[in-house]
Amino acid sequence: MWTILLVEDEVFVREAIREILDWERHGFCVVGEAGNGNEAFAAIVELKPDVVIADIVMPGMDGIELLKETRKAGIRSRFIMLTAMSHFDYARDAIQYGAFNYLLKLSLDDDILLESLARIKEELLAELKGAGEALFPFYHRIWADIREQGAAAQADSSGQASAIEKFRHLNLDIVAILSGDVPAHADQAGIGMERYLLVQSFYDAGQTTFFCWSFRGHTASDSRIRAKRHVESADGGSLARLSQDWLQVLQRLNYDWYGSESDLTIAEKxxxxxxxxxxxxxxxxxxxxxxxxxxxxAKQIWECMKASSFTHVEVKKRATYLLHMLTMLAGQKTGDWTELYSAVSHESLLEHVQQAIRELIRQKREEQVSYTDHPEVNRVIQYMLEHYRESIKVADLASLVAINVDYLSTVFGKKTGLTPIAYLRNIRMEQAKRLLLHSKLSVEEIASQTGFSDDAYFIKVFKRHVGKTPSSFRRENNM
Known part of the structure; x- marks a missing residue:
């Protein structure tokens, strides 16, 4: 609720103002009272009320001085000044120094007071919405941490710091929905906009997250939304707990992502x-x-991710990585895999990845590459490309094309400029470089994958061919 401080030196007048309205019914709460300007200023500094209803004429610090000191302190409380018939000069000064309105004590009633409060409420809501825009860089940094993108924290601007302070005292409900390739609307997530001061939406990775702000202690959460498919929420949080609550909502979406009613929680990997x-x-x-x-x-990888309760974001990152790696290993330019993030289920993403792999294999099969103008040499090269992981001897290659070993070596050298063994070594080195750059395999595993039974010999050959060890190559060309 919007907070109000009553400042009036006459006790009976203060009591009359307090009793004139059912404050909570109109969205306000009287958080304090003061009998003079000095007491009022101390209360304003401590409570930072949204509205101050103050008499202009008071002993000591009057209402005008109170307004001036409040502004000097950088506090933006709205002031409604109370005046008697004979004090219009004071009222004029109050307006000059930024008072929202002044009201006559003798004619004060609930309708007159409510009219001013309604206008103040509109201003406060508009200010809150404006301040809310400054929170989006903060949301992006929290989301980057959740997605483990390692985004560096940036210094808050004064506007963002002010917004964080303003929202720190509000209640936050987080609602998320697997919305696919387009952001969802609040009604799709079962959110009643009228129940909140402000609802902000944030879309990424096929998920729309809603930040629903209300006054602390007056939660507007509606538990019925949990029955809606692809929707989960964390209720009654705060800005300080944003990261934990957002991650909790992400974890709860596993029930819909995996289509399982089992107890899915994030496991330590x-x-x-x-x-x-x-x-x-x-x-x-x-x-x-x-x-x-x-x-x-691919299906076994998907089952492993499910068993480990990966969030849908982690699964999508893994899918993107796998297709990027296979595309590079196929010797093709990597594609745009952003559409993977629009998937709304574990199974549908697996089908998409399996189809993409089939398409990559089909494209490789259909490639009509003319390596040389000699058919037997071309057949040997094709065999090398398909079997470079195996132990291959020149005699095996000669038998493959049914020609003499010496003749094969001679014609192969004329057509390619290399011996068969040197050509095979180049194929293995190129595949090794791709695996170092685009896979998480160890150097020993890559040695085995590229036809070397001895990883020490692989490192020696790689360094002679590339000029640096496999580990140095991976570190210096980290992608």
């Missing part, structure tokens, strides 16, 4: 998670261009 092994298996199947095995490996 250790370094030894099997997802890394499953990703390596997916890479192996992709290099073999085996659609069915790729589909199965």
């Amino acid at each position: 250790s370094v030894a998670t099997p997802i890394e092994e499953l990703e390596a298996e997916l890479i192996r199947c992709f290099e073999e261009r085996n659609e069915s095995k790729c589909g199965l490996a």
Whole structure:
């Protein structure tokens, strides 16, 4: 509720003003009273009321001086000044120094007072909405932390600091809905706008979050919204708890994301998670261009994320990473995977990823690359590209195309400028570089993935070929 301080040296007048209205019914609360200007100023500094109803003529510090000192202190309380018939000069000065209105004591009634209070309430709400805009950079930083993007905290501007202070004393309900590729409206989340002072919406990663502000102690939460699909809420929070409450809402959306009624909570994910092994298996199947095995490996990754209760944001980040990695391994320009974030269920995102993998494999199969003008050499190159992870000897390549080993080495050198072994080594090094840049596999795993049984020998060959060790290459070219 908007707060009011009553300042009047005559006790019976102060009591009459206090009893003239049912303050709470009109959205106000009398938080204090004072009998003179000095007491009033101390109360204003402590309470920072939204409205001060003060007599102009008082012993000691009068109403005009009280208004001046309040403004000097940087406090923006609205002043309604009370005056008698003979004090219009004082009233004029009050208006000059920023009083909202002045009212005659003798003609004061509830209608006259309510008219001024209604106008003040409109101003206060408009000011609150304006201040609310300054909170959006704050929301973005909290969201970046939740998404683990590592956004650096920025110094608050004076406007943002002022807004944070203003909202710190309000009650916050957070409501989130899986809205797909477009932001949701408040009514889709079951939010009654009339129940709150201010409702702000924030859209990202296929989720619309609503910040619903009300007065502390007068929560406007409606528990019925929990029955709506894709909607979850955290009620009765505050700006200080924004990060925890927002994450809690994100976790509760797991029930709808996974389509499961089981007890889904965010689990602690250790370094030894099997997802890394499953990703390596997916890479192996992709290099073999085996659609069915790729589909199965992707499904196992999805099951692992569900078992670990990944939030929908974490799942979408993992999906984006996987498709980016496979696209790079396919030697193609990475695509725009932002549409993945519009998914509203675990299964639908898996289907999207499996379809994208099938399309990448299809494109690779349909590529008609003419490596040289010699068909046998081209066949050998194609075999190398498909089997570079295996142990390959020149004799095996010669048998593949049914020609003499020496002749193959000679014609291969003429057509490519390299020996078959050197050409194979280049393929392996290029694949190793891609894995170092676009996967989380260890150096030992990458050595195995690229046809080296001895990781020490792999590091030696890589350093001779690239000029730096695999670890240095990954660190200096971190993407």
